[in-house]
Amino acid sequence: WSLPGSPFAVPDGATPAAAFARGPRIPGARFWDLDLWSEAEAAPVTPHNLPTRAQFAQAMRACGLLERDGLPVVVYDQFGVFSSPRLWFTLRHFGLEDVAVLDGGLPAWLDAGYPVEDDALGVPLGAHASNDDDDDPAADGGGVQAAAQTASRQWRLADVRAWLEADAATREKLVDARPAPRFDGAVPDPRGLKTGHVPGSVNLPFTALLVQQSEEHKSSAASTASSSGGGPWRAATLASEDAIREAFAAVGVAPGDRVALTCGSGLTAATLALGLHRIGGSLDDVALYDGSWAEYGAQPDTPVATRAADGPPPK
Secondary structure, three states: OOOOOOOOOOOOOOOHHHHHHHOOEOOOOOOOOOOOOOOOOOOOOOOOOOOOHHHHHHHHHHOOOHHHOOOOEEEOOOOOOOOHHHHHHHHHHOOOOOEEEOOOHHHHHHHOOOOOEOOOOOOOOOOOOOOOOOOOHHHHOOOOOHHHOOHHHEEOHHHHHHHHHOOOOOOOEEEEOOOHHHHHOOOOOOOOOOOOEOOOOEEOOHHHHEEOOOHHHHHHOHHHHHHHOOHHHOOOEEOOHHHHHHHHHOOOOOOOOOEEEEOOOOOOHHHHHHHHHHOOOOHHHEEEEOOHHHHHOOOOOOOOEOHHHHOOOOO
16 A cells, blocks of 8 residues: 655655556565555544454455465565555454564565566556455355454444543553654645544654665665655564564553554554564554544544643643
8 A cells, every 4th residue: 555645655746556466576476455444434524444354254255365374474565564464454353363464565675685676567466356345254154253353442422432432541552653753743644634543542653763874775775666666664673572562662552451552544554563563462452443644634523632722742
């Protein structure tokens, strides 16, 4: 997935599917379309909902994962660590256990000199299925582990409203992965929505869990970055366990705490989920608000806070 108007955009404006199809890509890779396989009816204004069981079955089949049931799965994206954690979260939600994120993504693979496919595909492998919700997941012979779904891992708008009414002393932390200026309400929302954050939530930008490449490395890779996107976060990797633990501690979260995660559209919040997993947290304790600010900020009656109203961030 790419975000137009940000460092995480395909420089020539191509869609992620088109960028994958033309290459370069890791040999044998398949393309998973996060927007295509997304439950639209539950939250039509949000782009990155978890898929329905039927959509998940279609995606697994289209990407050739049903016949690999039980084998390891590695996910990557074209920038570094950006959209791949969202796919990791999706696969884990549906019961796949042996799923890894390629640290540094495709740029790190390219920089290491590993082989790639750069011949153009007419249709990206894995992107030829529809998002119709009429397949029977049971027809896939049990490859889709629907029984492993955990409903608490997916929050809707109603869950956020209930959280706002809950006792602040006992409810889970709501952690927002957006950049601080957007959380603070100091800059316009890129989707034209109201600005600020859910009252009572805390801010941990997803980039706080990433490590940029060294200046020397970034300089040597500048020409590649200009054509592949990612800006300063091209080939970024997940931070060390100590750094991740410190980042969460700064907002009052420790491994094992119940948390709910949000962001702009339900994508980068998954990087926080990956970070919690990295330091020993359980996904059973993590909920992700699919709609995130794309949904919450579009409602006329949802309360909003800004940094000026909250006071300074926690030390």
